[in-house]
Amino acid sequence: MIRQLRSETAKVTTTTTIVGLLAALAGLVVLAIVVHTYALPDERLAAGDGQRELLTDIGISLGGLFAALIGALSITAEFRTGTIRPTVLATPRRARVIAAKALVSAGTGALAVIVSVVTASVAAQVTLSIRGLASTPTAGDYVELLAGGAIAGGLLGVIGLAVGAIIRAQVPTFVALFIWLLFIENVLVELPDAHRFVPGALAQGITGLNREGVLQDVWPAALLLCVYAAGALLVSVDATRRRDIA
Amino acid sequence: MSAPVAEVEGLTKSFGGVPAVDHLSFALHGGEIAGFLGPNGAGKSTTLRLLLGLAAPTSGTARVFGRRYADLDEPTRSVGAVLEFADFHPNRTGRNHVRVLALSSGIDEHRVAEVLELVDLSAVADRKVGGYSLGMRQRLGLATALLGDPKLLILDEPINGLDPAGVHWLRAFLRRFADGGGAVLVSSHVLAEVEQSVDRVLIINQGRLLADQSMTEIARDGGSLEQTYLAITQAVAL
Numbered sequence: 103m104i105r106q107l108r109s110e111t112a113k114v115t116t117t118t119t120i121v122g123l124l125a126a127l128a129g130l131v132v133l134a135i136v137v138h139t140y141a142l143p144d145e146r147l148a149a150g151d152g153q154r155e156l157l158t159d160i161g162i163s164l165g166g167l168f169a170a171l172i173g174a175l176s177i178t179a180e181f182r183t184g185t186i187r188p189t190v191l192a193t194p195r196r197a198r199v200i201a202a203k204a205l206v207s208a209g210t211g212a213l214a215v216i217v218s219v220v221t222a223s224v225a226a227q228v229t230l231s232i233r234g235l236a237s238t239p240t241a242g243d244y245v246e247l248l249a250g251g252a253i254a255g256g257l258l259g260v261i262g263l264a265v266g267a268i269i270r271a272q273v274p275t276f277v278a279l280f281i282w283l284l285f286i287e288n289v290l291v292e293l294p295d296a297h298r299f300v301p302g303a304l305a306q307g308i309t310g311l312n313r314e315g316v317l318q319d320v321w322p323a324a325l326l327l328c329v330y331a332a333g334a335l336l337v338s339v340d341a342t343r344r345r346d347i348a
Numbered sequence: 349m350s351a352p353v354a355e356v357e358g359l360t361k362s363f364g365g366v367p368a369v370d371h372l373s374f375a376l377h378g379g380e381i382a383g384f385l386g387p388n389g390a391g392k393s394t395t396l397r398l399l400l401g402l403a404a405p406t407s408g409t410a411r412v413f414g415r416r417y418a419d420l421d422e423p424t425r426s427v428g429a430v431l432e433f434a435d436f437h438p439n440r441t442g443r444n445h446v447r448v449l450a451l452s453s454g455i456d457e458h459r460v461a462e463v464l465e466l467v468d469l470s471a472v473a474d475r476k477v478g479g480y481s482l483g484m485r486q487r488l489g490l491a492t493a494l495l496g497d498p499k500l501l502i503l504d505e506p507i508n509g510l511d512p513a514g515v516h517w518l519r520a521f522l523r524r525f526a527d528g529g530g531a532v533l534v535s536s537h538v539l540a541e542v543e544q545s546v547d548r549v550l551i552i553n554q555g556r557l558l559a560d561q562s563m564t565e566i567a568r569d570g571g572s573l574e575q576t577y578l579a580i581t582q583a584v585a586l
């Protein structure tokens with residue numbers, strides 16, 4: 103298992119894919135923050151938790167999406183390029199391959215959300231000060247965003263990997279993740295009782311976002327997202343063992 | 349005779365009810381180089397994938413060293429394989445491709461450099477595989493197959509794209525490998541090359557074994573491998 107973990111870590115660090123994706127994420131976050139800090143009215147940004155909510159909506163949500171995409175990529179890229187064949191020839195116990203990928207995807211997922219939150223925070227500081235508004239989040243807010251975001255990103259990374267291992271094809275996997283996280287979860291906002299249990303909302307809940315349609319208890323939210331990740335992972339291990347590799 | 353290194357018995361694999369491999373049986377022993385021949389779509393690659401545990405048989409068994417591939421403790425130290433497609437991430441260097449696989453088998457860096465040198469890729473090992481030529485990719489595939497110093501090589505059309513020097517090198521390499529007790533199962537369509545490099549041929553069509561003959565037998569019958577092959581495969585087609 104340690105060997106496989108080393109191999110999976112080396113896979114991530116020996117291509118430039120992840121650096122490119124994190125750079126794209128940071129760019130998107132800056133763009134979103136700049137647009138929002140210019141467009142939102144003063145009273146939304148100056149009062150109460152307005153700025154913190156903005157950091158959650160952009161930093162956690164975009165970071166979480168990329169965490170899932172990077173997790174998915176760790177397996178779909180192997181199917182796309184064919185490296186899955188030498189991978190399972192070297193490690194025919196396929197559950198071990200998925201387990202090692204899950205650990206690495208948790209790490210890259212946490213990293214994605216951290217990059218996203220840090221970028222969002224810095225960009226917000228700069229644009230708010232240009233606009234002449236004071237920064238309102240406290241040190242405690244940042245700790246919650248970063249620590250909660252890392253946990254949420256790790257779990258979303260595992261979920262992304264599981265979806266990728268089940269679907270296998272890269273584009274359909276990405277489309278599925280986009281449709282779920284960007285479309286279905288947004289539609290469900292209208293049904294707060296259901297929305298609070300979807301992965302994206304749980305990710306926000308883990309960072310302590312206080313809003314209708316988001317589970318407001320950090321630990322139950324984390325636990326439920328853990329259950330989703332574990333469930334998805336089990337299904338993906340079973341599917342990977344059962345099916346042929348073309 | 350010693351226990352077979354690779355053995356398939358009644359091996360059958362169907363796709364959507366259509367058999368690609370159909371009750372195939374043969375055994376391969378140490379010291380032997382067997383050519384695996386047959387028309388396009390005959391079921392060669394499928395058989396090799398079944399032997400390597402990439403696909404599960406519909407019925408029958410495929411074993412290497414007496415076990416299913418997936419049950420081998422250190423598979424890369426027993427079996428090396430080059431499959432029909434070039435399986436590389438274009439964005440990774442050749443050296444890193446080999447290293448990633450070495451790490452998962454617990455094989456050290458020293459051996460990575462050694463196999464790259466063996467297939468004559470040291471000079472380009474730090475370039476991205478996306479820029480490799482067909483033959484360079486084929487050599488890289490061989491490097492990964494040799495990584496664990498295996499006793500059985502399973503090669504699916506390995507000379508595809510190799511230059512004459514590469515073909516010559518591979519022929520000599522496989523001979524030394526077999527002389528050292530190793531076994532080779534190699535599929536190919538290049539009969540002139542097969543004729544020079546194998547001890548025995550297995551000819552299949554539509555997933556079924558048509559012939560299993562030593563090269564000595566074929567030579568004794570007076571024909572070339574090509575004549576024998578065409579006679580056997582066309583007799584079935586008619």
Ligand SMILES: Nc1ncnc2c1ncn2[C@@H]1O[C@H](COP(=O)(O)OP(=O)(O)OP(=O)(O)O)[C@@H](O)[C@H]1O
Nearest residue numbers: 348363368386387388389390391392393394395432
């Ligand atoms: N994953 C798959 N799904 C459906 N059919 C398949 C699959 N893999 C192989 N086949 C079919 O099985 C048959 C045997 O294919 P295989 O690739 O084993 O042939 P081959 O002998 O290697 O041919 P070639 O000389 O062209 O490489 C073909 O009819 C092929 O279409």
Ligand SMILES: [Mg+2]
Nearest residue numbers: 392393432504
């Ligand atoms: Mg083939």
